[in-house]
Amino acid sequence: MVDNVLAILRMGEELADLAVDQFDGVTDPAGIAPATTRIVARVEELLSTRQNGGHDVRIACGPGCMTCCTVNVSVLVPEAWTITAWLRQRLDAGEVDRLAERLVAAASAIRWLDDADRIRGGVTCPFLDERGWCSIHPVRPLMCRALTSADPAQCRRALESRTSDEEVLLECNLLQKYLMEQAYRSLAAVLERRGIDSAGRELVGTVARFLNEPRLADEFLAGRLITLPQS
Incomplete structure (x- = not known):
């Protein structure tokens, strides 16, 4: 048990060091997405190693399961830029403009909504496609990756409990939660x-x-104050 805890803590320390190695020298917007992607990839690799080692994964999430896609998501600026760069690589100029317009409208609609309001109103993430699948899944935020469920029905009950005085705990993969959140904190x-x-x-x-x-993105890297929506 102690060895297991120490191993997990060492993973957290590795991610802290990796964030420094990957991002400390980034001075050009072109370097933001690769650095961010390498950090996320290492977290996924660490998780895969643990899973292949026979550890109990217990993740029931899958394509089209969008129960948690009604909560507000916090991102760091490099994550948001990475998503933006990924979208620009895959969409033409007209599609980018139309998507930006939809996102502006969606951001305005959820601006004053807390998680309970969004869950109660069924206000889902605008990045879901017509099937209910995450359209930015390869570059989804660390906080999205941190949230998992071992049981879809229990997950729905846990989310719904946020709209009432009832408290239902979410049974999730704690290692994944810790490592994704640690990567977020390290960055x-x-x-x-x-x-x-x-x-x-x-x-x-x-x-x-x-x-x-x-x-x-240039303003961000230069350390200039820019107005971006707070989470």
Whole structure:
């Protein structure tokens, strides 16, 4: 048991060091997405190693399961930029403009809604496609990756309990939650040390801003104050 805990803590320390190695020297927007992607890839690799070692994974999430896609999601600026860059690689200029317009409208609609309001109203993430699948799944935020469920029905009850006085705990993969959140904290720490924006931002509005104003990535790396939606 002690060895297992120590191994997990060492993973967390590795992610902290990796965030420094990957992001400390990024001075050009072109380097943001590769650095962010490598950090996320290492977390996934660590999780895969544990799973292949026979550890109990117990994740029931799958394509079209969108129960948790009604909660507000916090992203760091590099994550939002990575999503933006990924979308720009796959969409033509007209599609980018139309998507940005939809995201601006969605961000405005959820601006003052907390999780309970969104769950109660069934206000889902605008990145879901017509099937209910995540259209940005390969580059989804760390906080989305952190949230898992071992039982779809129990997951729905846990989310619904946020709209009442009842408290239903979400049974999830704790290792995945810890490592994804640790990667988020490690990246935020690197940004803070560099004196650039390390605050958690609201996913939809921030991606919309970057789609409309790509120059903001330069402002971010230069440490200039830019107005982005707070999470």
